[in-house]
Amino acid sequence: MLLDALELIGIAAFAASGAVAAVRARLDVFGVVVIALTTALGGGALRDVLLGVHPPTNLVTWPYLLVASVTGVVVFRFHPALARLRRSVLLLDAVGLGLFVTSGTSTALALGVPAYAACLVGMTTGIGGGALRDVLLREIPLVLRREIYAVAALAGAAVVAAGDRLGLPAGLTALAGSALIVALRLVALWRRWNAPVPKEH
Template sequence: MDKLPIVLDLAGTFVFALSGAVAGARRRLDLFGVLVLAFAAGNAGGITRDVLIGAVPPVAVADWRYLGVSLLAGLVTFYLVPVVVRMRSAILMLDAAGLALFAVTGASKALAHGLSPVTAVALGVVTGIGGGMARDLLLAEIPTVLRAELYAVAALIAAAIVVVGQMLQLPAAPVTAAALLACFALRVTAIRRGWRLPVAKLDEAGDPVKPPPQDGG
């Protein structure tokens, strides 16, 4: 797993950073704000994972290339807005790939630091969804991952496959491939078909909803 080329990790960072930069530009942030959103979306997941497992300084802080690709994504978004907007659905696919990649590397790194299987799965999910959560929180919005189409579940499945594979001592390469593929396929299918998790039967006032609206939210 350690051999998963860093170029892939940087590619995932770049794609996530694009999503942050687009969100920041939409809310009329200035150039610096867009760059901050790009960095946060691209790296908050990995930074949180590294702080929690005690691997400080986090790799995204210590290795300037993570900052570099994040700023590049921010600048591209800022100065080529029409191009980025036109590529919106391509970016959504790339984002699904980034999610798969981050969930896998996050779970692997947690295992490599001797954390328990359950914790490793959780940290895989954190690595995958942390960037998107930071992006939304910086814009004072409820993170979409808490309501989106099976976003976190896809990350969870990828992380779980990695952890179970290592517990069973299966060879790393096919396990990694299976984890990446499962996450990517589930996420893309969820987007296409609008699959969602159920929503609680509770209204804003905190009272139970009588006729459960299954399409709520």
């Protein structure tokens, strides 16, 4: 029950971040909802495709679709007020990233996927929706730019995989992995940490 609630929070967080980006791109209400759905559910769909789960869980679980759609409409309607809540949206995005990465890694491990592959599946679950959002909005995906995003996701996935290898409780390692991802993401934003980029000549 708690895991389901946390996953819905993560979906709402990602849907909000996608909808905000769509509003900034001046899309209509349908476009905003589509981008919200893509951002919120895209990573989970990619996870299920990689793991051979058909049809993707996100697409046959109506609360996920409902929460993402309603979030998109709410952002479209109240975006002037939400624009002042940029920090809150970034916090929700970090929480969503943590929840999605750890759930994706745990799902892969439960299906017998090797630890290194489970980490990659978990990372893809967390960053996939955002990457699809950026492609649809004709932007270079955030994860390929300078911000510490994918690195934080991979670190949290590694915590979950290590906990599984050591036989630790799954809930504890998922919580620890999520906390690490959120902490790394927020500290990186606060300190303006960036991954190295090529030097200009």
